[in-house]
Every structure is written in structure tokens, then in C-alpha cells.
Amino acid sequence: MMNxxxxxxxxxxxxxxxxxxxxxxxxxxxxxxxDISLKELAKKLEDFAKARDWExxxxxxxxxxxxxxxxxxxxxxxxxxxxxxxGLPNWEESDKEHLGEELSDVLLYLVRLADICGxxxxxxxxNKILKNSIKYPPNPLxx
Amino acid sequence: MMNxxxxxxxxxxxxxxxxxxxxxxxxxxxxxxxDISLKELAKKLEDFAKARDWExxxxxxxxxxxxxxxxxxxxxxxxxxxxxxxGLPNWEESDKEHLGEELSDVLLYLVRLADICGxxxxxxxxNKILKNSIKYPPNPLxx
Amino acid sequence: MMNxxxxxxxxxxxxxxxxxxxxxxxxxxxxxxxDISLKELAKKLEDFAKARDWExxxxxxxxxxxxxxxxxxxxxxxxxxxxxxxGLPNWEESDKEHLGEELSDVLLYLVRLADICGxxxxxxxxNKILKNSIKYPPNPLxx
Amino acid sequence: MMNxxxxxxxxxxxxxxxxxxxxxxxxxxxxxxxDISLKELAKKLEDFAKARDWExxxxxxxxxxxxxxxxxxxxxxxxxxxxxxxGLPNWEESDKEHLGEELSDVLLYLVRLADICGxxxxxxxxNKILKNSIKYPPNPLxx
Numbered sequence: 001m002m003n004x005x006x007x008x009x010x011x012x013x014x015x016x017x018x019x020x021x022x023x024x025x026x027x028x029x030x031x032x033x034x035d036i037s038l039k040e041l042a043k044k045l046e047d048f049a050k051a052r053d054w055e056x057x058x059x060x061x062x063x064x065x066x067x068x069x070x071x072x073x074x075x076x077x078x079x080x081x082x083x084x085x086x087g088l089p090n091w092e093e094s095d096k097e098h099l100g101e102e103l104s105d106v107l108l109y110l111v112r113l114a115d116i117c118g119x120x121x122x123x124x125x126x127n128k129i130l131k132n133s134i135k136y137p138p139n140p141l142x143x
Numbered sequence: 144m145m146n147x148x149x150x151x152x153x154x155x156x157x158x159x160x161x162x163x164x165x166x167x168x169x170x171x172x173x174x175x176x177x178d179i180s181l182k183e184l185a186k187k188l189e190d191f192a193k194a195r196d197w198e199x200x201x202x203x204x205x206x207x208x209x210x211x212x213x214x215x216x217x218x219x220x221x222x223x224x225x226x227x228x229x230g231l232p233n234w235e236e237s238d239k240e241h242l243g244e245e246l247s248d249v250l251l252y253l254v255r256l257a258d259i260c261g262x263x264x265x266x267x268x269x270n271k272i273l274k275n276s277i278k279y280p281p282n283p284l285x286x
Numbered sequence: 287m288m289n290x291x292x293x294x295x296x297x298x299x300x301x302x303x304x305x306x307x308x309x310x311x312x313x314x315x316x317x318x319x320x321d322i323s324l325k326e327l328a329k330k331l332e333d334f335a336k337a338r339d340w341e342x343x344x345x346x347x348x349x350x351x352x353x354x355x356x357x358x359x360x361x362x363x364x365x366x367x368x369x370x371x372x373g374l375p376n377w378e379e380s381d382k383e384h385l386g387e388e389l390s391d392v393l394l395y396l397v398r399l400a401d402i403c404g405x406x407x408x409x410x411x412x413n414k415i416l417k418n419s420i421k422y423p424p425n426p427l428x429x
Numbered sequence: 430m431m432n433x434x435x436x437x438x439x440x441x442x443x444x445x446x447x448x449x450x451x452x453x454x455x456x457x458x459x460x461x462x463x464d465i466s467l468k469e470l471a472k473k474l475e476d477f478a479k480a481r482d483w484e485x486x487x488x489x490x491x492x493x494x495x496x497x498x499x500x501x502x503x504x505x506x507x508x509x510x511x512x513x514x515x516g517l518p519n520w521e522e523s524d525k526e527h528l529g530e531e532l533s534d535v536l537l538y539l540v541r542l543a544d545i546c547g548x549x550x551x552x553x554x555x556n557k558i559l560k561n562s563i564k565y566p567p568n569p570l571x572x
Contacts, residue, residue, distance in 0.1 A: 034266045037180040044272060051281035057366050060227040061490060064218065065365040068497055071214050072358010075207065079351040080343050083512045084203040087261045096260075100267030103257045107268055110253070114246045117239075118230045123177045124243030125250055129187060138194035200509050204347060208508040211354055215501010222494040223486050226369045320552045323466040330558060337567035346513040350504065357500055361493065370489040373547045382546075386553030389543045393554055396539070400532045403525075404516045409463045410529030411536055415473060424480035 038122040042115040045108060058116050067109035074102040181265040185258040188251060201259050210252035217245040324408040328401040331394060344402050353395035360388040467551040471544040474537060487545050496538035503531040 036044075049055050077099050078084060088096060114121040192198050220242055221227060231239060257264040322330075335341050363385050364370060374382060400407040478484050506528050507513060517525060543550040 033182075034263070034269050035180045035182045036265050036269060037178045039176075039178045041268070048272070048276065052279060053282050059229065059368065060231070061221055061494070062366055062368065064221055064494070065361045065490070068214060068218070069358045069362040069365055071211060072355045072361065075211070075351045075358065076355040078204055078207055079355055080348055082345060082348065086202065086259050088203070096262065099260060100257075100262045100264075101271055101274075103253065103260075103262055103264055104268040104271035106253055107250075107264065108271065110246065110249055114243075116229050117242060117246075119239065119243045119246055120177070121243075121246060121250065122179050125184070125247040126177050126179060128244055128247035128251065129191070131244075133191065136195060139196050202511065204351070205509055205511065207351070208347070208504045212501045212505040212508055215498045215504065218494045218501065219498040222498055223491055225488065225491065319468075320549070320555050321466045321468045322551045322555060323464045325462075325464045327554070334558070334562065338565060339568050345515065346517070347507055350507055354500060354504070357497060361497070364490055364493055372488065372545050374489070382548065385546060386543075386548045386550075387557055387560075389539065389546075389548055389550055390554040390557035392539055393536075393550065394557065396532065396535055400529075402515050403528060403532075405525065405529045405532055406463070407529075407532055407536065408465050411470070411533040412463050412465060414530055414533035414537065415477070417530075419477065422481060425482050427482075 038111060038125070041107075041111045042121070045112045046115060049112070058112060060113060060117050063109055063113040063116060067106060067113060070102060070105040070109055074099075074106055077102060181254060181268070184250075184254045185264070188255045189258060192255070201255060203256060203260050206252055206256040206259060210249060210256060213245060213248040213252055217242075217249055220245060324397060324411070327393075327397045328407070331398045332401065335398075344398060346399060346403050349395055349399040349402060353392060353399060356388060356391040356395055360385075360392055363388060467540060467554070470536075470540045471550070474541045475544060478541070487541060489542060489546050492538055492542040492545060496535060496542060499531060499534040499538055503528075503535055506531060 049058055077095070088099075091099075111121060114124070192201055220238070231242075234242075254264060257267070335344055363381070374385075377385075397407060400410070478487055506524070517528075520528075540550060543553070
């Protein structure tokens, strides 16, 4: 469904003038490795809320409860499956896509919640990993 | 407590030879804006688990339940406070630091869960924001 | 919708032979105070699962994740409302009914989870209240 | 730990005058099947809060977040165990007791949340089971 939406948007943007050159260009873009930083995400979500006049809804506890709601939706994907193997070997492609969406929803509310609270999540996470690495020293046999 | 740990580590690394030059250098580093991308985070967490022989514990449902545990700890910070204002104007510094740690814990398990499931979270999140922007067009009065 | 369903069932059960006497009887029953114990609930849910051959799905972690899913749905009801007053003075009747259903869903999975784990929830809860009353002695000014 | 507390309380109540007759009486009481209804639970929790002047903290969203906190603690018990068998055959007695406490904590906040919202949980749950039994008719092969 998501791909359909994106496809429709692309079609409406491009319509008649699309050429095989343009098509190659788009495909290349899709195949590029996508990455995004925590600060970029926070900025995108702030712009998103501003552009929709949604800032008034984004109080800390509203965002927290919205995140708990998404954690619930994420759990529903796993609830009747018994133990699930790494890499989800027997899952339908549509279930994996659904999973990607629910993971994203949790992330989006989490990043927004941190930002609204004035917490620098990139800094806090970097600190937490360092703290954990001191608390749990690496197994010398593994390195 | 976290700062103490970091401080101790720095001290043990540097001990006697620290000079005012080196001190300036470290301070500069601290003042740099820290950012981290979702793919960098996933890689760090994979290395972290490998170095501790923890990969055997990182099944999808184990990580999901660990994340739910951290969401619980995050909720406990907000539970008896009534409505909380943006920016947490009246919070103790130590409570904000605690909040940063719990937000980070949720993030770390979320990123690890996605990775173990073979989901490209950076791609999924980028797609989800695009999908949302189509589903909820911006308010023309806001732009 | 729920009331409609119940109404339909009642109709199909009673059909032609319903008399005004029977109607009065049913209405009386509806007006009686309903209560249910934890052991009655556990028994009802066991029978419910047996009658549908659902016992095979009811492993501890499946039920736990199903409960987390329902906690998410419960949170969604509260997520964009800001602080909510006791008694929900300004809520629509349909929202209250929805809330009653989501609270019930959490309870049903919780009771079933305890039962499947072999935990006597009535005993555990009675113990926990006693333990709490020792840990937090009553305020002498309140009694 | 819980048993210790209960034991201490009993001791302080009884102290010197305990006789073998009284001991038999207490033991009998312990062996009785304990059950508790949802309305009894709601009443106990209301009295508990009143006696401690805690009613001011018991707003709907405070209680909801407290419940999410307890769901997190419950999940932590299950997080690194992989699939868990019904009846918890290989669990330590102390882990089962801990589990009973966390299940109780979720229940206590859930019952209190419903009560503070003015929702009759016994009625809502009875309705929900009826609704579910209509939505999912029993498997005729099972009965």
C-alpha cells in the first residue's frame, strides 16, 4: 500500500514527460543506501508538526502515550507467533513491511518525545553506550 | 553517576601525562555537537553484542520484551507528575539525566530489534515520514 | 454495537415465546449489580479457550504480548487528550464504552496469563495488598 | 521477602499468647481457597488510597502510566528467557513469587484506573466476554 502511494505521487509528479533517462535516475536514487541521523530526524519531525499546526498536541505525556500505543501495535505483530527466528525467515513480505512501519512509528514518537523534553537524544545515547561499555566490559575471549 | 564513570575512565586513560593542551583538546571534543545515524547505531550495537557474546540472547521477542521493559521505566519517570510542560522547566538536572538514559534504552533496544529482524530502520522511517506527509498534507496556512 | 449484538442474541434465543413476564425478568436481571471474582474469570477464560481450541496459542509470552497490545489500545484512548479528569466528565458515552472494552481486554489477558503460568492471582493480589499496607502504613490523620 | 513481612506482622499481632489451637486456626485460614471479586478489589483500593491521602495522585493518566510501568516490570521477568512453557516448570519458587507480585501490580492499577474513570469493570468485562463469544462462536468439534 505504501509503495502504491509513493508510486502514485511519483506518477503525478512526473506524468507525461518521464523518459527512460529520468526513470534510470529515480531507480538509482532508490538503490542508494539511505541513512538518517537522530538530529536530522528530530528536525524533520519538528518541521512536520509545525507545517500541520500539531505542536499544540505534542506535550510530553501525550507523546509518551502515543508511543505506548505504537509499542502495542508492534507487539501485536509478534503476539501469536511463538518464538520468532532472527531475520524473520518465513515471514510474508507484507508482514515485514508492516513491521518496518510499526518500528518506525515507535521511533518517530520516541525522537519527538526526547526533542519536546529538550533532551539531546544523540548525546544521551552516545553517553549510554559508553556507560554500558564500562558497566559490562567486553568478554576477552570474543575480541 | 554517569559523569563520574566517564570521568574515571578518562582519568585512568590519561593519568599523569595530562597537560593543559590535552585538556583543551578534550574539552573541545565535548563541546562539539554529537550526532549519530541509525545505521551507525545498529553497527555499534552489533559490535557491542558480539564483543560480549550476547548475540545468543538477542532474539526478536527477547529484544521486544526488553524494549517494553524500558518503556515501563520511561513511563515511571512521568507517572505521578500530572501534566508535564515542554522543556521540563521545573525538573531537577538529575531527573533530566535519568530521562535521557531511559529514552536511550528504549532507542537502543528498538534499533537492535529492527536490525535482528533484518529491517532497514533508516529506510523504513524515511518511507514512513513520506507516507505520513501524503496522508496528512500540510496545513496551507502554516507554510 | 455491543448492545445490538446482545439484543440480537437474546432475540434469537427467545424468538416467538417471549412474553411480557419474561421481558420483565430479563430487565430485572440487567439491573442487578454485576460482579465477578478473579477465579470465576479465570475459569470462564479457560472454558472459552477450550471451546475454541485456542489453548495451543495461549503460551505465557504470547499472552503477555497480547496484553501489551491491549495496553497500547488503552493508551491510544488517552493519548491526545491532555490531562483527564476523574469520572471523565466531558467524554462521549461511546468513548466511555470503548474505554470499558479496552480495560476489559487488558484484564482478560492478564487473568489468562496468570492462570497459564499457574499463578493464583487472587492469592497473589491479596498478599500484595497486605504487603503494601505494611510497607506504606496509613496516614493517622486520614483515619 | 513477602512471606517474611507477613510473618512479621502475624508475629507482632500475636506475640506471646499464641497457642497451638490458635496456630491451627491460622493454618486452616491459609489453606482456604482465597478469591476476590472486582468490586471488592476496587473498594479495597479506594479505602487504601483514602487512608493514605493518595487520592490526589490518582488521576486517570497518572494511573495509566503507573500501570504501563508495572507492565514493563512484568515484561522484564520474561525478557531473556526465550519461549516459556505453561506452568513455568523450571522456574525458581522466588521467580514465581516475583511474577505473582508483578501480575498483581498490573491488576491493582488497572482496577483503580477503571474505578477512577467511573467504569464498572465487572460489568464491562462480563459484556466483553459475551461480545467475544458472539464474535467467535465455539468450535462445534470442541464441545
